[in-house]
Amino acid sequence: MTKAVILGTGSFLPDRILTNAELEQMVETSDEWIRTRTGIGARHIAGSHEPLYKVAAQAGKRALDAAGLAPEDVDLLILATVSPHMIMPSTACFVQAELGTVNAFAYDISAACAGFLFGVDMASKYIAAQPDMKVLVIGAENLSTRINWQDRNTCVLFGDGAGAAVLSGAEGERGILDSRLYTDGRLWHLLYTEGPPSMNKDLQLPGWKGPFIQMNGAELFKNAVRLMEGAVKKLLAAHHLTISDIDLMLPHQANIRIINNLRERLAVPEDKVFINLDRCGNTSSASIPIAMDEVAREGRLHPGDLVLMCTFGAGLAWGALLLRW
Ligand SMILES: CC(C)(COP(=O)(O)OP(=O)(O)OC[C@H]1O[C@@H](n2cnc3c(N)ncnc32)[C@H](O)[C@@H]1OP(=O)(O)O)[C@@H](O)C(=O)NCCC(=O)NCCS
The missing domain is CATH 3.40.47.10 (Thiolase/Chalcone synthase)
Incomplete structure (x- = not known):
């Protein structure tokens, strides 16, 4: 039976690491509280040279490289995010331009932390109908742009980054x-x-x-x-x-x-x-x-x-x- 298989994966984390020790200087918190209540020790934060579409495109490029595919091979680009670059157009269109996936159609989906699974589910349904389709699904967030850095209830929890997978159809046991x-x-x-x-x-x-x-x-x-x-x-x-x-x-x-x-x-x-x-x-x-x-x-x-x-x-x-x- 034809299934959507993962041909390659990629991810990207901005270089800048924000530690719990730094957060101790910003809000009334402690490394001990954050570690014991959440398990978080550090998170990556995007810089001004890393708007969301660039973070997403880096992960997408690595997934395409791992799959041995060129950007032109992609038929559909789905970007899951709740921290879009702009309200309009979709961040997926910016990623398309950045990556050069010129033969794809591209759109965003919004399902927060569930976004990547919603995107892969959608990709596998396209692929069931058209098995040779190559679909790039990216989950990308610059949540640091949506955080109140004075709110200790939330600012210790979130980080920036992106992950991606390229999927296409294949016969056999493997796949979604x-x-x-x-x-x-x-x-x-x-x-x-x-x-x-x-x-x-x-x-x-x-x-x-x-x-x-x-x-x-x-x-x-x-x-x-x-x-x-x-x-x-x-x-x-x-x-x-x-x-x-x-x-x-x-x-x-x-x-x-x-x-x-x-x-x-x-x-x-x-x-x-x-x-x-x-x-x-x-x-x-x-x-x-x-x-x-x-x-x-x-x-x-x-x-x-x-x-x-x-x-x-x-x-x-x-x-x-x-x-x-
Ligand atoms: C946020 C979370 C870590 C808080 O842990 P908790 O054990 O539930 O702690 P509480 O909410 O009972 O808060 C206890 C106290 O810690 C305080 N607190 C909150 N953040 C703090 C921080 N960063 N540092 C120190 N104290 C903090 C609270 O203000 C509260 O103080 P109070 O009792 O004086 O009001 C936990 O509820 C959680 O992880 N929930 C899920 C959040 C999540 O996953 N969100 C994303 C979903 S995708």
């Missing part, structure tokens, strides 16, 4: 097996970023808090564990699989306590879960593709390995995806 994706818009208020105030005064929202991430951390925490657990169990059950069939789990990198809680509930051994949150923080839509690229380049993935990805974020949007590497 299935995914389960969900949203619940009733819970939008747990995590959101307002845009700039409307130019139409009649349509301005009352109590505008600025274009920064607003978050109810404790409620998100509970929902994250519960919702990812449900998505993973449904996905595995649909394929008559159990956790012991999984070779590697790539969870969204938001908080080590969320990951450990989920791991314990699902009974996943610690050595089967990849963590880079200590170095990268929460990079939202970029988190899973950066992790996937790192494990691929470290040689931790072998042909035939069963990889489980799961994610949650603003929307709320969440889901799980199974991939035979």
